[in-house]
Amino acid sequence: MTTQTQTRTSRSSGATATPRSSTGLAGSLRRTGSLVRAETTLLLRNRTALFNGVALAPAMVALLHFSGAFEAFVGEGAGTSVVGAFALTSLICFALMFVVYYNLASAYVARREELVLKRLRTGQCSDAEILAGAATPAVVTMLAQLVLGGVAIAVWIGLDVPANVLLLLVAVIGGTFVFAALAAASTAFTRTLESAQLSTLPIMAGALLLSGTTLPLTLLPERVQTLAEYTPLHPVxxxxxxxxxxxxxxxxxxxxxxxxxxxxxPLAVLLAWCVLGAWLATRYMRWEPRR
Structure with a gap:
């Protein structure tokens, strides 16, 4: 049965069960807010995940800074502001991969296997509201991580006033949307919660290695460098x-x-990935367990 057939079946089976009590933007925000509160409650109960998602950011910055990793990557002749900018860029890229992409892929699969997604789809919530409700706590956690990590970088390394704040906002928002969409699409080849560690690894490893934050791209062949420019994390x-x-x-x-x-x-490449990610999520998101 295709995803589209499942959608029609589940929608039709629940059409008479729970009619929409409200429509329009206000109703959508109300339903999404309810899902966000439920997901946030689950996150707050998992103190280990909450600690890892927030407190590890300044810890990672401290480790890489005092070990000299940032300075070695950028070059000894670079100023502290350049080193600080690279450190913050690396922090944001890692947060997008681990806090947004991996955590969301795992969350979507867990909710699917527990039949939570199926029940939600037969109720009042639209597909977009369900995905947004599950994604919001992860995005808020990422933002908290960036704030704490950014403060640590400013204190320990140094940061200048950004040259273009608008580009920073576009990069963070666009990157968040792309990897949230890819997390939804990854449910197509992730059968269980345990297998998410392996199924998400190729995208995570490839995106990080070709982003320019973990490996100097100048060490790679010219064709690989050109290819790297069109990977989802590189434009971010x-x-x-x-x-x-x-x-x-x-x-x-x-x-x-x-x-x-x-x-x-990079703006054009990021926009293309936003469109492609939205299509992949719509086409390949699996809402029910395989039987």
Whole structure:
């Protein structure tokens, strides 16, 4: 049975069970808020996951900073502001992969196997409301992690005022949407909660390795470097770097208008991934366990 057939079957079976009590934006926000509260309650009960999601950010920054990893990656001649910008970029990229993508893929699979998603779909909530309700606590956790990690970077390493705040917002929002959508699509090849650790590994490893935050891309063949520019995490890292430092490819600072020109290609790639991610989530999200 295809996903579309399952959708029609589940919708029709629940059409007479629970009529929508409210419509429009207000009703949608009310239903999404209820799902967010339920997911947040589950998160708060899991103190280990909550601690790992928030407190590990400044701990990771401290470890990599005092071990000299950030400085070694950027180069000894780089200023503290450049090192700080790279540290924050790396932190955001890791948060998108682990806090958003991996945690959400695991959450979607767990709710599916418990038949929670199936029950929700036969009620008042739309598909988008269900996905958004499950994703919101993970996104809030990521933002808390970025705030704590950013403060740690500013104190221990140093950060200048961002050259283009708008590019930073676009990178974080766009990256969050892309990897939340990819998490939903990943349920198509993730049969159980335990297998999520393996099924999500190829996307996580490939995206991080080709993002430019874990491995200098100059060490790779030229064709691989070109390919890396079109992977989902690379445009996020590039936009963050431009927005934080305002430096061109030659390392010279540029004006605000020129930062938008530098960001044209990564913006186009990120937009393409947003569209592709939305299509993949709509097409391949599995709402019921395989029987």
């Amino acid at each position: 890292a590039e936009l963050l770097t431009i927005g934080l430092t305002g430096l061109g490819p030659d390392g010279v600072a540029v004006g605000l208008g020129e930062t938008f020109a530098l960001a044209a290609q």
